[in-house]
Amino acid sequence: MTIYSYSRLSVFEQCPLRFKYKYVEKLIPEFERTIESHLGDIIHQTLEWFYLQIKENIIPTIDEMIDYYSKKWEEIYSPEIKNIKEELTEEDYFNKGIKFLVDYYMKNKPFDENTIEVEKKVIINLGESGEHKLQGFIDRLAYNKEKDEFEIHDYKTANNLPAKKKIKGDKQLALYSIAIRELFGKDKKICLVWHYLSHNLKVCERKTDEEIHKLKEEIIRLIKRIESEKEFPAKKSRLCSWCGYRKICPEYKPQIKNLEKYPTIRKYLKD
Numbered sequence: 001m002t003i004y005s006y007s008r009l010s011v012f013e014q015c016p017l018r019f020k021y022k023y024v025e026k027l028i029p030e031f032e033r034t035i036e037s038h039l040g041d042i043i044h045q046t047l048e049w050f051y052l053q054i055k056e057n058i059i060p061t062i063d064e065m066i067d068y069y070s071k072k073w074e075e076i077y078s079p080e081i082k083n084i085k086e087e088l089t090e091e092d093y094f095n096k097g098i099k100f101l102v103d104y105y106m107k108n109k110p111f112d113e114n115t116i117e118v119e120k121k122v123i124i125n126l127g128e129s130g131e132h133k134l135q136g137f138i139d140r141l142a143y144n145k146e147k148d149e150f151e152i153h154d155y156k157t158a159n160n161l162p163a164k165k166k167i168k169g170d171k172q173l174a175l176y177s178i179a180i181r182e183l184f185g186k187d188k189k190i191c192l193v194w195h196y197l198s199h200n201l202k203v204c205e206r207k208t209d210e211e212i213h214k215l216k217e218e219i220i221r222l223i224k225r226i227e228s229e230k231e232f233p234a235k236k237s238r239l240c241s242w243c244g245y246r247k248i249c250p251e252y253k254p255q256i257k258n259l260e261k262y263p264t265i266r267k268y269l270k271d
Contacts, residue, residue: 003123003133004223006172012226014239020232021245029244031082036242038081039093040157042072043100043197044139047155048118051140054111055118062105066098073097084241100157100197107200113151114143122179126216132223138176149189152176156196167194167203174207174215 012019021027046069053060060068073094083090120141126132140153152173162170173192181188194203207215234251246252 001131001133002227003135005135006175009134009219009222009226012229013222014237015235015243016229016232017234017249017251018243018245019226021248024232027245027248030247031080031244033081034242035081035083035085035088035090035093036158038077039097040155042069042076043097043157044155045072046101047104047139051111051115051118055115059111062102065101065105069097069101070094082244096198097157103200104195104197107202114145116141116143116150122176122183124175124179125182126178126220126223132220134175134219136172136176136179141180144191147189147191149191150180150184151191151193152180153193153195156194157198159198161196161199161201168205170194170205171215171219173205174212175219177207178212178216 008019008023011022022029046065049068050060050065077090117138118140120138122136122138124134124136126134138152139155142151142153143149144151154173170192173194177190177192180190190206192205192207194205195201196203234249236251240246240249240252243249243252
């Protein structure tokens with residue numbers, strides 16, 4: 001039985017051909033990591049360390065948090081990490097991460113939330129007999145005693161701020177809420193919390209039982225579609241520039257900047 005993850009399902013929705021390259025043919029991509037994913041990883045690791053300290057009744061100072069972040073950045077960074085946006089340097093991304101953490105620290109102190117676990121692994125069982133399974137990791141799980149509800153926290157480091165409708169339609173945390181109810185009781189209230197660090201914004205959402213039921217059916221249909229797929233067509237989008245398989249993709253066309261400076265090149269480009 002294949003145990004899916006939200007990221008695996010997302011890859012198929014974004015581009016079935018990329019899914020085929022990555023999960024079916026298991027091809028090695030041109031690059032494994034981008035500078036954006038590196039930034040996201042280090043931010044997540046820093047906040048994981050931070051809240052583990054808090055669980056031990058130790059509140060690190062903001063300087064200690066930045067020091068941990070800096071050491072992790074240097075420890076894991078390598079020249080092989082791909083920088084898609086050439087106008088931004090490694091230092092730009094590093095400094096962006098510091099701003100994320102400083103803003104987060106100042107906005108959320110004194111950190112008196114009741115954090116239960118960080119990077120909590122969960123299994124989501126779907127179908128009448130649990131024949132479809134998903135696995136995921138919750139950035140941080142907390143329990144709000146005043147509201148008597150669990151909080152599933154997720155950190156976002158991308159620049160874009162999705163529209164409210166898109167945030168409401170987010171599937172990942174809603175799926176994780178299914179697992180939390182299985183663990184702690186189906187009648188438990190759950191708040192989904194996104195931290196959009198680039199905007200220093202915290203967004204909360206609660207799902208109804210009907211919404212969760214519809215989501216379960218939607219994910220089951222998606223899994224069945226994946227398992228019956230034969231063609232795996234390419235799906236062009238703005239994400240193509242960040243794809244490690246773009247050089248072997250039949251649909252990928254590199255974007256040439258400042259094309260107006262090179263009018264003679266147009267005739268060589270396919271429509």
